[in-house]
Amino acid sequence: MGILDLFGSKLTPAKFATLMTDAARRLGITETIRYDADAFSLAIGADTSRVLNLHNAYNEYCRAGNDERAGVIAAYAAAFVPRSMPATFAAARQALLPILRNRATPDLLRLTQACTNDVGHDAQATLPFSEDAVLMLAYDTEHAVQPITASMLKGWGVSIEECLAVALDNLRERTVSRFDEVVPGVFVSAWNDSYDTSRLLFPDIVHQLNLGADPVMMIPTRGRMIATSGVNLAGMLAMTELAQRYVDEEGRQISALMYRFHKGRAVQHIPEEPVAARLKALQLQSLASDYGGQKQLLDRFHERKGIDIYVASCQLMQAADGSVVTMSVWTEGVATLLPKTSMVVLNRVVADGEPVEPIAVAWDELMNKTGSLKLLDASYPPRYRTIGFPPGAVLDTLVLIAL
Template sequence: MGFFDFFSSKPSTKKFGQIVINYARANGFQQPINFDEAEFRLVVGDNASHVLNLHNAYRDYCAVPKHQRDTVLLKYTAGLKIEGIPDDFASAKAHLMPSLKPRGQGEYLRLTSKIQDKEMSYDAAALPFSDDAVLMLAYDTEHSMALVNKSNYESWGVTMEQALAAALDNLRDRTADHFVDLGHGLVAGVWDDAYDSSRILLHDLAYRANCGSDPVMMIPSRGRFLLTASNAIAGQLKMIEVARLSSETDGRTVSACMYKIKGDQLVVYTPEDASVREQLNNLRTSFFAEDYGSQKELLDALHDKNGDDTFVASFTVFKNNDTDKLTSLCTWTRGVISLLPKTDLVAMVTPGATDDKYESKILSWADAVSMAAPLMQEVEGYPVRYLVREFPEAGQLQAAAETPL
């Protein structure tokens, strides 16, 4: 079993920041622009009135051939021409669109706001969608797109559910049936307008995709809506493969879940076939690795700022070279106050007299919780972490069954 590396090296982010600034200037943008290297973003305007995060732009820019890079720059710098969201709902509703977002994006905002002492949150402007995604609304015009926030709903005098109804009508008006066959019973909806994944909300559309009466769906990234039949094992395996590739190349991940329609609701679906379940678990593990990695970086920065010496444990992933199965592991060390991610396995470490002298025992997550649940305090955040201040008694640990790595 070997370590599985999700985080490959990248070209200079500092140079990319300057490329974006130069492109914006060449196309007539005159407002002040400052590159925030630490947060990898552009801060725009005399009063820093707008922030353009560069992570997705950078990934898109690096992923396309050189002759397409100006198109990527045009797409992202167009967002610098900011148009305010109207204060009245009548003026705004024609431009509202539903937008599915990964929960990890909300965690990024939450922790960044704490680091910067500036309140930012999705919570008051997002509806729960699934384990790893939320539903928000976007105000989308020809030149800019902005997420609708709590203050917008307050000024409009409407609930998010009422505004969502208008957004769904707008999405339906923009949605002709446009499906392509990817083989093995897998179908993709293709519209290329930043709302492909949102169309999972249009249940009647799924039934017109020629996947039978019980379609299974995935929305791994903003630009992917994948469908196959509930009894099509080959189609589900192909769907997971395409989902993995799109999450790596598209950049804007949304969800690693499978979905089905139950009554008038979308529900998370657990595949019946064991081989499909294993491949789906691999995909979910890779998504968690990205989310936990980003979360750890931000928590470490927040702890440095606050003088907090709590150890933020890593979400480490191993790959079985024979089966390709991915397994996650974290380390719980005696005497170290830690924030543990939820992993498949937990390495219970008892330090010795020197750094190279220690004892360790690998437990399954279920066995670790069974043994030490009173010592594990769930804390705010996504993905979930548990604060541990104490370590299980030696007798408890000795009695626990070890899980082979």
């Protein structure tokens, strides 16, 4: 990344892992800590049941100034220290807060653990929020932010809805409108307390910006909420450009959707052109990123379990009309897990010694006319198991897409 460490050389991921391990030792962690270079993570304990992904910490460290880096290390190293949760809901309620996360997050956490061990995963408690985001809960103290799991709620004897009501009250107490106008008519949240995006749950906060009756918002990353007017074309275009910039610079993507308020809650807003095309490109980029993280973990899980199956990539490409589309590849004779993409390229095996030209078909065309795809499970983003490569007679009936 071109970032220099204190010694003037490039800070490699391995060096960063060493810094994190040293910080953990200073906190008194004596358990085994194993660095996994492929996953860029640290596994703690003999059973490797605790896994700390280093991607976000590394990116934040690289962006920080020299005088801020020690604080980044200390903040993330705190996750090494096991924290006991309060035994009762009454004892925990004052530190509960709502968090919005990318919809892929719960499944990626489950897969991360499955890559190293077969210990039962304690799933995070979640509620649906939007097409690409989920609502979760956190227990927030000065030492660490811990997600609330389903087993914690069961132990407390409360529902996630009861916890959410308390968490919203807690966040409301620390919330007053705090936005900066970064370009005319476009505002970016300025709380900088890790809960900026959670304020999307409070419609009145945005309405205080006097954007008119139709404010629209985006929550591209964990620390950014952007707002403008739904009738401000230039503002919405600027908002999508800002969202793209924040994703590229900060990572930790949450949602690539645009939102509006309906009956007091945030719902998806589908803008008109030319905003729609730019937003669609950002959404497909986000989806491809989610699939990339999923593929990496699935490959490691299959390797650990000895499962012979190919996990196809979700690739971005430009269509003939200039729009961005997604593409995956399925080769005849290869058991494959396909991401749900705009089109699928079918690689047929050679016939009579002559190579066969690959063909491309739309996803719905392949799904509806061949019966060759089966949804793997309820994970997000969805993967489909190939059942059998379509025979030539079936392929001849498909409407093809020019490559």
